[in-house]
Amino acid sequence: MPANKNDAPTGKTVAANIARHRKDRRLSYAELSRKLTELGRPIPTLGLRKIESDERRVDVDELLALSVALDAPPADLLLPHDVDKDAKVEASGFPEGIGMAELRHWVMFSTYTGLPFALEAAARDHDERHPGFKAALEQALGSVDERIARAVDAAFEARAKGHGKAGFTFEGDPNGDD
Structure with missing residues (x-):
């Protein structure tokens, strides 16, 4: 071949x-x-x-x-x-x-840590000097990451159903102030 x-x-x-x-x-x-x-x-x-x-x-x-x-x-x-x-x-x-x-x-992201790639690398470097930093950052960003994942899923599903260029939107206020 x-x-x-x-x-x-x-x-x-x-x-x-x-x-x-x-x-x-x-x-x-x-x-x-x-x-x-x-x-x-x-x-x-x-x-x-x-x-x-x-x-x-x-x-x-x-x-x-x-x-x-x-x-x-x-x-x-x-x-x-x-x-x-x-x-x-x-x-x-x-x-x-x-x-x-x-x-x-x-x-789209990193499933291994739940963080976008750039944040994952920064968190890994910082975690060496301050153990637990990465875990705290993952926990703080977890809800945002889940909302992004839901938005990505919804956009891909809309595109698959022929709705053109679906945008990425979030449910509620990203700061939690619904």
């Missing part, structure tokens, strides 16, 4: 989502190729066809350029489409599979 052949589950998901977004926007391969060239990350039409047919992988730079060209957030390209949030899905790095809601949250 050639090294550039797309045989990984997340790569296959990305390929399917690129095809879906391109077709939803009624873009030809030539039109998408032109957009990518204008963005400084050209992919010829044959390359786009090969991506969509799992014959070519997408690198990280191409993923971001395709995201911009297709007007789709990178998470929309990385995550399986039309999958129930309670379903178990295949994803690279999770050989036993992973729940869709957990994968969605992991792509």
Whole structure:
């Protein structure tokens, strides 16, 4: 099997989502190729066809350029489409599979600590000097993180039902002053 052949589950998901977004926007391969060239990350039409047919992988730079060209957030390209949030899905790095809601949250945040990635790194560094800091920060941010996760789930579900670009909203006041 050639090294550039797309045989990984997340790569296959990305390929399917690129095809879906391109077709939803009624873009030809030539039109998408032109957009990518204008963005400084050209992919010829044959390359786009090969991506969509799992014959070519997408690198990280191409993923971001395709995201911009297709007007789709990178998470929309990385995550399986039309999958129930309670379903178990295949994803690279999770050989036993992973729940869709957990994968969605992991792509958007960090399920391992419940903190966004930047805060996780800062908390880990600070925790070395002040033990317990990370746990206190996780507890303080827990309710906000849960609300963000609910908003992300709702937005993805709305998009899956064809409601276009669903926004992220929170129930109640983020300060708890409902």
